[in-house]
Amino acid sequence: MQRKKTLALMATAVSGSLVLAACGGGGGPASSGGKISDGKVVLGLLNDQSGVYKDLSGPNSKVAIEMAVADYKAKYGDKAVAKDIEVVQADHQNKPDIANTKAQEMYDRDKADIILDVPTSSAALAVATQAKAKKKLFIDIGAGTTALTGAQCNKYTFHWAYDTYMLASGNGAATVESGGKNWSIVYPDYAFGQDMTKSYSAAVERAGGKVQQKIATPFPNDNYATFITKAAASKPDVIGIMAAGGDLVNFIKQFNQSGVASTTKLAVGLMFITDVHSLGVDQFKGTTFTDAWYWNFDAQNRAWADKFMAKTKVRPSFAHAGNYSAAMNYLEAVQAAGTDKSDDVVKQLEGKKINDMFLRNGEVRAADHNVVHDVYQVKVKSKDQVKEEWDLEQVVKTIPANEAYAPASPDCKM
């Protein structure tokens, strides 16, 4: 009886694999075809390919994701569950409506199993809604809003690299501790700026500092002269600027020329290494900010950054490294689950503790899907400290994951 059953099973398996082999054109992937939807795993990169965030993530994140795919294949070889892996990319132009349509296209037409990156908070929230509706994965790297893991969290959405809370608690608290008690905050009056100001004020006050002025500015804005005069009027120790991209550059140049710079420290809410590189370290003398990852922090980061530079001719921002890490861990989860079915992959990711090139003491929190990890307060190097072209940051302090991130929000209900 037992033998008969075994024989029958073997026969089924053999004929089954024959059929599959026939369908798959005799190729390798056929053996796992039943477990992988459409016979292949598709990673979709959705980000800004032409606008202000192009340099800090953009097309080079595709290179990072392809590096993850290559590393995954090299690691598992014949044992890889996902044998056929495709990376597709699209430009969302930082607009939520375009992000929404592109996400639908990626999930439905390109058969994407996961969407990665998506900077710009409003666009990220639109994609999270699509992920929830289509029951497909979404790992956000480029956007900062805490709503992704708060009121608008869902089972299929993960937030990988940073959020506004972590940016504030890192640099905000550390600056207060080093003597910067009184603050003026200048922020662009839209969702990101308001969110950052709220997070920063809370972080500064938690650490015992005081925010004397919160100055709203238009967005975009070219001229900051009078805003700077106003911010300096209350004689603060620190001026915090929450603008990004071109506006941040405008502010920093005019701040340096205003004469306020000699008496007041500057703290920047969100900055990428690409910003420092494009302007030159002189403009940022001693400016501090929170970085999620720095390429020249240790040998492991550097080794990866070297491989990245060989392909792109630039050093990676934390967004590039974050895209690699997210793609790699997704593929690992597919490997562990033996399938790319979303629910099974999510189960693998939830609660996972990760130490990789990007995440140190990382954990994919099961409660809200926020991926928490150690982050860094960094200072822009002075010109004589810079030894090579992209070596622009000096890590002042490592902020442990549990201090850097807020506890899981009670607003999040999966």
Next chain:
Amino acid sequence: MTAFIQYTLQGLALGGFYALAALGLAVIFGVLGVVNFSHGACYMLGAVGAAVLLDATGLGFWAALPIVTVAMFVFGVLMERLLVRWLLRLDPLYNFLLTFGITLFLVDLVKRRYGVSSLAYELPAGLKGRVDIGSVSLSSYQIFVAAFSVVLCLAVWVLLTRTRIGMIVRAATEDAERSRALGINVGRWVTPVFGFGIALAGLAGVLRAPTGSVNADMGSFFIIILFAVVVIGGLGSILGAVVAGFLVGLVEAYGQGYAGSFSQVLIFVLMAVVILVRPSGLFGREEAAS
């Protein structure tokens, strides 16, 4: 009170810059009747040109001022000869669309070549200091830009209204047929005037480079403020552009001082009020408005 004086000075410094930047727009409209939407893109080209010049040859701000301005003049001449002139006889809307297209083209071209991040550019040597009078203070560079702008605006105004060349140019554009009949070579004057307007945009870009972000998109928003300036001043009026430039600079500075994120809205409120009261702008002629 100190704060108010400080804001006023900052507003005047900014106003000088707005006046200069809007001047080219006013000249081109006043003389050719073309609403040059590519003015913002040419301003961007001026700033990017200065940054590229610095990067490629090491030539700094003082060299960039004449070099970039002349290069932009040539660019303007080519633009007029090859493109704009073919549409001059048609509805002004055609040239508006053409220059809008040129804007998109130039912005994407710069993005393709130089990316989207800001290019590096620093203050010129000699203008890094500050001037303090009592408790108010301005950077030397702000003062330089304001003074430079005022002198240039005056020179252009004198050139167009008080000299023979100015008279010919105005006659040629006011009534091309009759001017031709009087033996004036009209075509000869239209091209350099257009080039001159574009050169002014490029010059404003060079002046901006040390104090702002230099990137492909820097003109896209700036052009909107410039349009507000020329509309307030009266389309095509040079004196109007200068006065309105200062007015808008002051409104923006007071707005930043007292109204926070509404500082830009106030510019457009001012524009709306001016249009309601004087549809052709503060110094505009009636026919310019039609």
